[in-house]
Amino acid sequence: MEVERFQYDNRTPRDFAIASIIFGLVGMLVGLYIALELVFPNLNLGLPYTSFGRLRPLHTNAVIFAFVGNGIFAGVYYSLQRLLKARMFSDALSRIHFWGWQLIIAAAAISLPLGFTSGKEYAELEWPIDIAITLIWVVFGVNMFGTIVKRRVQHLYVAIWFYIATFVTVAVLHIVNSFEYPVSFLKSYSAYAGVQDALVQWWYGHNAVAFFLTTPYLGLMYYFVPKAAGRPVYSYRLSIVHFWALIFLYIWAGPHHLLYTALPDWAQSLGVVFSLMLIAPSWGGMINGLLTLRGAWDKVREDVVLKFMVVAITAYGMSTFEGPMLSLKNVNAIAHFTDWIIAHVHIGALGWNGMLTFGMLYWLFPRFYGRELFSKKLANFHFWIATLGIMFYAIPLYWAALTQFEMWREFTSDGFLRYPNFLETVTQIIPMYALRSLGGLLYLIGFLVMIYNLTKTAFAGKFIPNESAEAAALSFAHTPAHQTGEHWHRVIERRPFQMLLLSLVVILIGGMVEMVPTFLIKNNIPTIASVQPYTPLELQGRDIYVREGCYTCHSQMIRPFRFETERYGEYSKAGEFIYDHPFQWGSKRTGPDLHREGGKYPDSWHYNHMDDPRTMSPGSIMPQYPWLLDDDLDTASTPAKIRVMMSLGVPYPQGYDKIANQDLMRQEAKITANLKESGIETLPNKEIIAMIAYLQRLGTDIKGENKIIFGQIALTKP
Amino acid sequence: MKTVQSNARSNSYWMLLPAMLFFTLSGFAQQATPVVKPAEPSPVFSNPTFLILLVTALILMGIIISLSGTIRNLADTGRANLRKKGNSSLLSMLVLAFLLPLSSSAQEVVAVVASEPASTNYMPPAFIGGLDSWVFVFMMLTILVEVIIVFGLIRSIRQLLIGFGFQTDTSEEPVKPWINWKWLDRQLNDAVPLENEAAVMTDHEYDGIRELDNNLPPWWKYGFYFTIVFGIVYLFNYHISHSSPLQTEEYQAQMMEADSLKKAHLKEAGAIIDENNVVYLTDAASLTTAKEIYIGNCVACHGQGGEGGVGPNLTDAYWINGGGIQNVFKTLKYGVPAKGMIAWQGQIKPEAMQKLASYVLTLQGTNPANPKAPQGDIWTDVVTVPTDSLAVKTDTSKATAAMEVK
Known part of the structure; x- marks a missing residue:
């Protein structure tokens, strides 16, 4: 057979590695900064751009998509070429991929502190950036598959199975979760609402962990660990079983982020059992990594690369055991x-x-x-x-x-x-x-x-x-159909496109089974007659709530526990969230739950509390929001927002977008008057007024006392 | 500590940077903590748990110092290249050098935090051996670091000894290990022994990576089967046989249980204080507790001395929602959300609310600085002087209403 000479492209993986280091530093610095903000709440220096709610998404996005993301590409571009004995398909695509990804990160680093966010955790970036991500991801896929097509090795190594599954699943997750309706260039509303939005979001969120933080890194592990240890991979069969089991089971596990919430019980239970079944497939990766080191443990003692990798794999084993345990309801x-x-x-x-990234970099x-x-x-x-x-x-x-x-x-x-x-x-x-x-x-x-x-x-x-x-x-003419004695899985390893399709089918099943009934079967989300859409002012206030990232510290989901209902009020019902585009249930309570915040405190309390939380709650670690008191509310966007909401199915009366601002101003005037009674003088067109309107509405509809007639809001005193 | 400094190379000094940073931070923490009461003498040093932890940490510290001394001596007698080893462990000692003083500065912070009454009428939660949990965690982590360093030092000493020929290197010789790993590997993992590996070697080769085809580890395989069976049983249990409660059923059960507990408690403790049976308290203990609650919760709106601010003046004779113990209690309990008063019934217990309402009434006529202008109506108590002591006893509410509050 003729021997071909070629060259591996080291520039792309090197550049990705440097980018990973730079953004890793940024991500960790921001992380440390916001961690200190929880100890010293004034550390944001009174600026909106450095407040916890805006920087926390920056931290998570920087670490996940910039540090780890660039780490993935560095490792994939390095290992893929060598495992396939081929240079990357196109240097131009490699460049486009590299710079495109860095531009996306830069766009995120600018837009998130400025408050442009879709308000969905780990998917905060606004719609133009979402589109850019999709395009760059396709570039990555084309480049990867182009390389696979021109490979000089007949079979695909297990690392590449993981890369393929990563590519196809991340594409599906990103596209489905990012369905959003643009209001303006940097503002959109999630197409889903409430419970459905939550299900889609955590199907995405959980599988971002699975297919962005796990599968590509397992692929990297399968390349770098045997390389560094100089040992054969422990078990080929284990690779097969744990790969397919992992990608099939992972996709079902999303609802474990929504246990004891308003998500239907059956979906929660599916999340529980599939998470538990995930222990073995996850540990399959750990075992195959650690047992590959059999006979090389003396090397681990000396070689720092292996040390990092052993701790990485152990940490993987720990968190993938902890994860299923956390999925048990109690x-x-x-x-x-x-x-x-x-x-x-x-x-x-x-x-x-x-x-693992450090080991790889070393x-x-x-x-x-x-x-x-x-x-x-x-x-x-x-x-x-x-x-x-x-x-x-x-x-x-x-x-x-x-x-x-x-x-x-x-x-x-x-x-x-x-x-x-x-x-x-x-x-x-x-x-x-x-x-x-x-x-x-x-x-x-x-x-x-x-x-x-x-x-x-x-x-x-x-x-x-x-x-x-x-x-x-590689001569494709000689590709045998099925050689006797070979493992049945070898067939699919020769057929990258079939593998892509099969992976796609496998990962679609879980998502479909959970989502389709939640969307189509009506009794999954029992409607509540007294729940009405937000008034224009409340809608504007809600957008400020989203912009400031309040959901990073406050939940809006009271679970059916005595200790929660005693503290916050009636537990949250699915039907209460049907107009919430996007849902804002949150996942962390650094501050208290806000779902029944409406009417709990007077307007003046909120006014003073937002200005400086410590005047109303001494010792609070919430940041100050003085800019809400100074900045004017952008009412020009109201008609567009109402129109988008109407196209998403929110039942405002026909033509309401044209008169919405009249309602808005009347409600503003009412709240301003109310504040004046408490001795607070403010102009009505400030953002704080909208924020108060939203907070005072939260969770009150269920009482059945809110009788909102759109077009006549605040015309008469209640 | 001397040994540390004398041996520390200049390139090790940057290790102190984090220490300095943390000192500055803990300084901040002290300033940032609102000190309501003057700090009492630190209770930490009289705490047995803390003492045990501290003694452990100090003993380990002593071991580390003596071990590193040994290394230094060995290195002095040995070759210059061996000195390197001594220094590398000294580097880790520096880590410790900043950890230990830290824990004492930590105590000061704790002392300040601990003396701050959280919201006074509730006991702060007791934690590990009466120790603030974070001190405990911090000490445990320090000890952990020390243990790691001790192991590292022992290893270095062994290597030094081997280097000098004082001790033969046993690592090459087959030693009977404590745990028979090979046997475990065979039994648990069903792994083909290393020497027979060729038997399970596949013909796969990718960039030099070969693949074995060992059996699936049995514990893993059966564990996987078990989780699948568990999953089926779980779903059957909750959704087909309905033998376990779903979340709303669980909640109802919880509430019913709480209800019966509450009823049982009521039987024992008598009636809960409410706006109908509340009486005005004048004893010093109650009023002192109440003052703390007031400072913790009310000053934001009503001012330190009740002079008013966002909320109305509490020291004048004018009341928006009525004066007298019952009205004040009611206002506290249910609030007046429309006017800006929070309902406190979820946060302050009835007895505490009674004390607080009493305290508020004692503010009458105290004339604090910067009083807010009167709001509401003047409240005149219907002074019905009880004719005899019996009347007071039988009708407490009336007596309370009659209480002079000027």
């Missing part, structure tokens, strides 16, 4: 809304994704630059301080979660909540927040040491942009 009751989840995801992010840089790593000692130091950092991060938060939950649910013998003031349960755990920041700081220090080490390595060596390689051409 455990979930504790963890949901507390810092347990924050600790859990950081075991995953810092342990699994972070440590492996890649010497090869990119053709010299030894600058300092093994510093790399070892990085390893230890990062490991310590994870412990200092996670343990205090586990503790904080259990403490806070115990305080939430404790009753006195005469039937009162022992800690009726939510704030008490927060101030109790602030020292834990401080300790957690220390953990983050340690991890960040390790990261900085790595940057120094890799920079030194890079400057001491010479970059090898194109690496020569040779391999025999």
